[in-house]
Amino acid sequence: MSPHPLLDPSNSRALFSILGAIAGIAIHLSLFIRGEWHLQAPTVLKSHAALFALSMFVKNGVFFASAYCISLFTSITTYRLFFHPLTRAGFAGPTSMRMSKLVHSWKCLFTSNHLVLHDLHKRYGDFVRTGPSEITIYHPDAFLVLDGAKSTCIKSEFYDVLHPNRSLIATRAKDKHAARRREWNRGFNKTATDSYLAKSQTHISSLLSLIRASAQSHTEADIRDLMYWYGFDVMGDFIFNQSFGMLENQRWHETVRLLRKGFEVLGPTAPVPWAIQIAFNCLPSVGPLREWKEMNEWCVRTMEGRVEASEKCETSIPDVAYFLIEKARENGFSEEDWQWLCGDSLLAMIAGSEPTADALLGAFYFLSKNPSHIEKIHEELKNVDVTSVEELAGLRHLNAVMQESLRLFHPVPTGGIRKAQAEGVVIGDTYIPPYTTLVAPRYSIFRREDVFENAEEFIPERWYSKPVTFSSQTGYAPFGTGATSCLGRAFGLDQMRLVLAQVIQKYRFEIAPGEGKDRFMVDLMDHFTSNPGQLKLVFSARK
Numbered sequence: 237m238s239p240h241p242l243l244d245p246s247n248s249r250a251l252f253s254i255l256g257a258i259a260g261i262a263i264h265l266s267l268f269i270r271g272e273w274h275l276q277a278p279t280v281l282k283s284h285a286a287l288f289a290l291s292m293f294v295k296n297g298v299f300f301a302s303a304y305c306i307s308l309f310t311s312i313t314t315y316r317l318f319f320h321p322l323t324r325a326g327f328a329g330p331t332s333m334r335m336s337k338l339v340h341s342w343k344c345l346f347t348s349n350h351l352v353l354h355d356l357h358k359r360y361g362d363f364v365r366t367g368p369s370e371i372t373i374y375h376p377d378a379f380l381v382l383d384g385a386k387s388t389c390i391k392s393e394f395y396d397v398l399h400p401n402r403s404l405i406a407t408r409a410k411d412k413h414a415a416r417r418r419e420w421n422r423g424f425n426k427t428a429t430d431s432y433l434a435k436s437q438t439h440i441s442s443l444l445s446l447i448r449a450s451a452q453s454h455t456e457a458d459i460r461d462l463m464y465w466y467g468f469d470v471m472g473d474f475i476f477n478q479s480f481g482m483l484e485n486q487r488w489h490e491t492v493r494l495l496r497k498g499f500e501v502l503g504p505t506a507p508v509p510w511a512i513q514i515a516f517n518c519l520p521s522v523g524p525l526r527e528w529k530e531m532n533e534w535c536v537r538t539m540e541g542r543v544e545a546s547e548k549c550e551t552s553i554p555d556v557a558y559f560l561i562e563k564a565r566e567n568g569f570s571e572e573d574w575q576w577l578c579g580d581s582l583l584a585m586i587a588g589s590e591p592t593a594d595a596l597l598g599a600f601y602f603l604s605k606n607p608s609h610i611e612k613i614h615e616e617l618k619n620v621d622v623t624s625v626e627e628l629a630g631l632r633h634l635n636a637v638m639q640e641s642l643r644l645f646h647p648v649p650t651g652g653i654r655k656a657q658a659e660g661v662v663i664g665d666t667y668i669p670p671y672t673t674l675v676a677p678r679y680s681i682f683r684r685e686d687v688f689e690n691a692e693e694f695i696p697e698r699w700y701s702k703p704v705t706f707s708s709q710t711g712y713a714p715f716g717t718g719a720t721s722c723l724g725r726a727f728g729l730d731q732m733r734l735v736l737a738q739v740i741q742k743y744r745f746e747i748a749p750g751e752g753k754d755r756f757m758v759d760l761m762d763h764f765t766s767n768p769g770q771l772k773l774v775f776s777a778r779k
């Protein structure tokens with residue numbers, strides 16, 4: 237008697253392959269096609285690896301597993317290429333980027349993201365499909381539509397980067413974000429910001445003495461180091477009432493070095509939120525991921541120390557931690573409170589120090605390339621108290637220089653990614669379907685020729701010599717717009733004014749001669765925040 241056909245080995249291989257193929261398509265169409273999966277990515281990866289390993293030990297299991305993988309990826313790719321709502325809506329963009337965000341990530345290994353996106357703008361126009369369900373928007377109304385009062389968009393999956401820790405900037409649900417922002421707002425009241433600014437003055441004095449030493453010895457000053465030291469020293473004080481002391485010691489603090497190194501991870505991984513989760517979850521001790529982890533641990537330790545100090549009443553100065561700890565104490569320091577405290581302390585460190593340092597660096601770079609503006613500001617400073625933020629806020633050219641340098645060199649060149657909700661979004665005449673990830677790169681939008689005439693040129697006067705147009709108002713949002721806009725806007729601007737005015741009052745400066753002249757912009761890397769190239773300046777004291 238002949239065996240049952242399914243017991244014939246060649247037939248059962250076919251059967252296992254068919255079952256695997258059906259399972260692959262079914263799991264895509266019933267599960268992965270719906271909702272968000274980035275937080276489950278490590279579990280999905282591990283369970284699939286386990287399935288594969290197990291299949292090795294089951295007769296014909298390899299046929300099932302291989303057919304499953306092939307059909308899963310074929311189903312995903314076919315859907316993205318031919319049936320996805322963004323395909324049906326006809327958005328242009330490279331085919332490879334429609335298939336997978338990994339292509340974007342790969343490009344960012346070799347070129348900085350701001351240049352990848354800028355190039356796509358030139359090739360495809362104002363709306364480019366840069367991922368299976370992502371549109372990069374270069375339209376000047378993007379900021380208003382994505383973040384304005386009427387927007388229903390939420391922050392994108394990228395903001396789960398700190399998961400399971402929580403923080404203001406990373407909170408995606410609008411109601412939770414608004415509640416946390418109210419807590420943060422208490423740390424930004426007038427008395428508190430006045431006290432932070434007074435503390436900043438001590439750091440500015442340290443900065444000025446380093447510049448004086450460099451001018452007296454006729455040596456180049458590494459202004460990049462100096463600005464990061466300044467930015468982080470101020471923020472250490474601001475958040476934990478504890479400066480990093482880098483300006484004083486004239487060297488990098490290990491923690492800040494870790495943080496900046498850890499940030500490099502975000503260059504290639506930021507476009508792919510699930511890759512971030514896999515990287516942090518599965519490879520926490522590899523390369524810059526280890527540095528990120530150590531930085532996180534430092535924040536937890538420092539926050540624990542700060543909580544202990546507040547219990548013993550060892551600090552009375554209202555740093556930001558004070559207000560956040562008060563809130564946690566009311567709740568009895570639940571696990572959720574700790575997740576907030578740790579996430580927020582890391583957030584504050586990043587959100588405050590890097591952008592301020594970058595914004596100052598941008599101003600120094602463009603001023604040193606356009607020295608006539610240094611002299612114009614110097615003229616304005618005559619009879620002005622350079623320690624008074626109120627007086628400095630009234631100086632037309634100083635403030636225009638700050639606006640213009642933030643336009644050409646922004647601390648967050650492509651970040652601020654949002655996600656459309658059920659109703660989709662309309663920008664200009666273009667409708668973007670629901671649940672699309674939306675990127676609005678400042679680097680490119682701030683360079684739109686139809687909004688900013690001679691956009692590549694540094695022309696501070698554009699901010700006061702002509703009436704401001706509607707599109708230049710909407711198309712320029714260096715601090716964001718609406719409920720998610722920068723909380724430290726006033727503090728950041730005041731610091732820029734104080735540093736620039738006090739340096740320019742005493743010194744002239746120019747880029748140090750040599751091959752590094754243009755490296756500041758050429759070597760700029762987009763690690764969510766800007767990481768510019770080298771900038772060495774030569775300072776000379778005014779008579």
Ligand code: HEM
Pocket residue numbers: 404405406417474584587588589591592595647648651652653714715716719720721722723724725727728729
């Ligand atoms: C000139 C310097 C600065 C610039 C250009 C800047 C820019 C920005 C931008 C564009 C955002 C929105 C980011 C996003 O949507 O993902 C933001 C958010 C934020 N910034 Fe700033 N920032 C600066 C300085 C500061 C300073 C000094 C602080 C703290 C003292 C600060 C605290 C924050 C916080 C807490 C948020 C999150 C707001 C929220 O999600 O509700 N920033 N900033």
